[in-house]
Amino acid sequence: MRLSQYFLPTLKENPAEAKIASHRLMLRAGLVRQTGSGLYIWLPLGLRVLKKIENIVREEQDRSGAQEILMPTIQNADLWKESGRYEAYGKEMLRITDRHGKEMLYGPTNEEMITDLFRNNVQSYKDLPKNLYHIQWKFRDEVRPRYGVMRGREFLMKDNYSFDIDKEAAKISYDKMFVAYLKTFARLGLVAIPVRADTGAIGGELSHEFQILAAEGESTIYYDKAIESFDLKSLAEDISPDIIQKLQSIYAVEEEKHDADNCPVAKENLRIAKGVEAGHIFNFGTKYSEVMNAKVSGSDGSMIAVEMGSYGIGVSRLVGAIIEASNDENGIIWPEAAAPYKVGLINLGAKNEECTEACDALYKKMQAAGIEVLYDDRKAGAGQKFATMDLIGVPYQIILGPRGLKNNSAEFKIRKTGEKTEINLDEIVSKFI
Amino acid sequence: MRLSQYFLPTLKENPAEAKIASHRLMLRAGLVRQTGSGLYIWLPLGLRVLKKIENIVREEQDRSGAQEILMPTIQNADLWKESGRYEAYGKEMLRITDRHGKEMLYGPTNEEMITDLFRNNVQSYKDLPKNLYHIQWKFRDEVRPRYGVMRGREFLMKDNYSFDIDKEAAKISYDKMFVAYLKTFARLGLVAIPVRADTGAIGGELSHEFQILAAEGESTIYYDKAIESFDLKSLAEDISPDIIQKLQSIYAVEEEKHDADNCPVAKENLRIAKGVEAGHIFNFGTKYSEVMNAKVSGSDGSMIAVEMGSYGIGVSRLVGAIIEASNDENGIIWPEAAAPYKVGLINLGAKNEECTEACDALYKKMQAAGIEVLYDDRKAGAGQKFATMDLIGVPYQIILGPRGLKNNSAEFKIRKTGEKTEINLDEIVSKFI
Known part of the structure; x- marks a missing residue:
């Protein structure tokens, strides 16, 4: 699912009525x-x-x-x-x-x-x-x-x-x-x-x-x-x-x-x-x-x-x-069995044509492989995208920006531990199936 | 599903309150x-x-x-x-x-x-x-x-x-x-x-x-x-x-x-x-x-x-x-897309050990192949079994009795047309997948 089209109204502030x-x-x-x-x-x-x-x-x-x-x-x-x-x-x-x-x-x-x-x-x-x-x-x-x-x-x-x-x-x-x-x-x-x-x-x-x-x-x-x-x-x-x-x-x-x-x-x-x-x-x-x-x-x-x-x-x-x-x-932090999506894909260069093309292609490839992926394709800042994906809590994140793209690599983040590693773009699909 | 264990209370008579x-x-x-x-x-x-x-x-x-x-x-x-x-x-x-x-x-x-x-x-x-x-x-x-x-x-x-x-x-x-x-x-x-x-x-x-x-x-x-x-x-x-x-x-x-x-x-x-x-x-x-x-x-x-x-x-x-x-x-007569099961398997020799073994084996094989099959394994007469399966209306029926078993064959019936043909037991699974 593309976040730009998703009906997903998030809130920045904690609602006053919510105690837990x-x-x-x-x-x-x-x-x-x-x-x-x-x-x-x-x-x-x-x-x-x-x-x-x-x-x-x-x-x-x-x-x-x-x-x-x-x-x-x-x-x-x-x-x-x-x-x-x-x-x-x-x-x-x-x-x-x-x-x-x-x-x-x-x-x-x-x-x-x-x-x-x-x-x-x-x-x-x-x-x-x-x-x-x-x-x-x-x-x-x-x-x-x-x-x-x-x-x-x-x-x-x-x-x-x-x-x-x-x-x-x-x-x-x-x-x-x-x-x-x-x-x-x-x-x-x-x-x-x-x-x-x-x-x-x-x-x-x-x-x-x-x-x-x-x-x-x-x-x-x-x-x-x-x-x-x-x-x-x-x-x-x-x-x-x-x-x-x-x-x-x-x-x-x-x-x-x-x-x-x-x-x-x-x-x-x-x-x-x-x-x-x-x-x-x-x-x-x-x-x-x-x-x-x-x-x-x-x-x-x-x-x-x-x-x-x-x-x-x-x-x-x-x-x-x-x-x-x-x-x-x-x-x-969703356990995998209950997670709404398994992977969050973040496009860090949504205003950069090349990066967007690479993210779109990766998104399609992941979907075709049956991976449940939520794709943040919004034209928003990196900070906002990181915060949204952490808030939603999908277990794994793939973060792709123009700099990484030059090396054909993205960042792979595990939500639970916060651990980040580099991953080759060609290895992403096989990582999740 | 085995009919003998299924919660499926059928009625022989038409209920008076039902007009259509x-x-x-x-x-x-x-x-x-x-x-x-x-x-x-x-x-x-x-x-x-x-x-x-x-x-x-x-x-x-x-x-x-x-x-x-x-x-x-x-x-x-x-x-x-x-x-x-x-x-x-x-x-x-x-x-x-x-x-x-x-x-x-x-x-x-x-x-x-x-x-x-x-x-x-x-x-x-x-x-x-x-x-x-x-x-x-x-x-x-x-x-x-x-x-x-x-x-x-x-x-x-x-x-x-x-x-x-x-x-x-x-x-x-x-x-x-x-x-x-x-x-x-x-x-x-x-x-x-x-x-x-x-x-x-x-x-x-x-x-x-x-x-x-x-x-x-x-x-x-x-x-x-x-x-x-x-x-x-x-x-x-x-x-x-x-x-x-x-x-x-x-x-x-x-x-x-x-x-x-x-x-x-x-x-x-x-x-x-x-x-x-x-x-x-x-x-x-x-x-x-x-x-x-x-x-x-x-x-x-x-x-x-x-x-x-x-x-x-x-x-x-x-x-x-x-x-x-x-x-x-x-x-x-269910269209396939809405049918509760695709195939009804009828054991005509439920009191015959050999026939029951063959039916059980066929049932397991069909299940393993992902075929949705309702298995009439009840110790009941042939007439009752035919009537039940027709009433339920699954699109296809496989009817296996001691006589057919001798030739390694069963009867294949299409519910909609009533058409019956003989089918070799070894060809049944491939017919439905």
Whole structure:
């Protein structure tokens, strides 16, 4: 993409309303714009990041054997009255009345709808296990939306729901998601600590949150440093049941649950860190299937309420979480997997015909090779171009000016380290494929 | 995908509530399930089709130079009060009040929001033209939702918005979309007639609807048979300005606008057909930019209200429209571009070990070659398997049984024509890549 034609409104100043790094940087780098309290428009650059993350989440769901469906954002209130949550959910639920006076709501989660889908379409134990997911916009009417997309009202969530014939099978489904989540966060270059969690409005007994370590995170977590030995950032393809068991039993809790006097971990082994919640998994047994009568016939013909779990990843929230975990004073530093473009190409001689021709040719060559490249072809000063590309945070930069061109070379810069080296123009394409 | 594990609840009987072919077939083939009035859940098979269509729409938008963004589904009412449409829009707008009593709405379209985004972020004629699109769920509170996804309340729409400095540039943007729409429908194997249309609630003077020819379509259109000479189903890469001009000026109107006594087309050249509206484009000049003060500085420094257009394709509606245009008494007949899978593999000997081994091996080989294949590995009778595969409507079927296996051959069936031929097992993969 040519920057001169791109709809990428960047800001030089820090917006006053933005209190944390990710919010500031998402506005400044032109990833999003606010259009109402807790409502954001994703601009082209931000949408690219959102989709990259969404695709990684999707791939790991597919790999786990879960099947993708898509439920509507608007739900009938009837289902929630059946489960008993319509009154219980409180003011975070956006309640709506349609033209005929029917009570509806904007889904904050989908346990009821999927349980209804299941009971209407699955009758036998032979059809189990099933795990269905969708990636859809949700709405929670937060009393004070803040921190940009980190605590917006309309947000993109991947949520899925598992159905099993008994508790043992349900634990297997839970563990599969536990692993899928670890792999998802690892692919995004994040350290996510699995934290034993409360089940809150969802219900059930077994639950983990995944907390992304970030200096300005909203949660404070206490955990056994033993967890660091697992190298969560580069988890291997296969995670053995043994390791799952260890990861689930290591001490890791949020501040509210930490009791210094009764902590099983010795003081010298205890870590305290800030985190951003990016995922949450629940095994809640028959809480919904009993009350909503989601039963299948078992092998002996008896009717059995299915064991269920639900699993959520805040996809739009992850955009903010990644920035919280990876930025510096100049801007965002994208991990490659989530980067909107892999390479930024800077033309330092945009008013110089020869240099512009060389940059144009290089841009076309990179595009033809399938390299995702953002080309700063604007007639602007070098300082402005450097600042913009650092702010946007693409992992690699190629900087080409009239002087370098004489030696058929450009500058190659790694955004994360700031390291710069010279590179021959003919070697650039092969460097990135 | 193995059918034995797939979440694909098919129905043998026609559901009583479904009055048209697409609605009947989408329920029967397990593409969707209703979860409320005009609200549908997309099941795995239906979602695959929806995404294929969405991607073709996206590719043609990208190719036209439009840039993708994503606006939220929920909008502040303030913007609509500014444009004057908040009261004007009527009961189809789903109006919502949040926990603080603020008036909001579920977007039925986005002219106001995008005009606001534009005025806040674009200041100069140098940044024009711009064309921004998004693919997002919309809500229109239809008084009587019907025909399945063809007239649902929550539906997926691609809508974009063009911004130009003057009328001449705006017409160029309009024509680009006109061409992008023709190409989009052609790639989906559809004949779409561009029909001169009223501008209704959107406003403006120049507008075309794209009507997909379908026997049970809800619109009746009258058009000059000259339009058939353009072979709309296989439009070439480049459509010249001359052809655009001709296509836009050929007589084609909806019934309400047709006046038999004053029709410019001779009776023998007039065609009457049923159609489904699948797209609508508008050039509405400065209707929103004037009232919402979306102005840029011109080359002489004066402030100029931008010329705008908006363009919509009903992405979820297209799933129904394609089925309306392409089905028979046995089920759906997918055009390849929209098909959920390219090939259906039927194991006729699911209880025969040797045959199952051969089918499993073939399935793996096809998957490894990147062929999208749906494998009916169920322990069910041949009749049921044939009926299911015809109902689902994948373009090609490979039918393998113990008898054929002895000759190392299977049956190759083309769903559209019903034509069956023998095929050597070793030639199957190469046939589909």
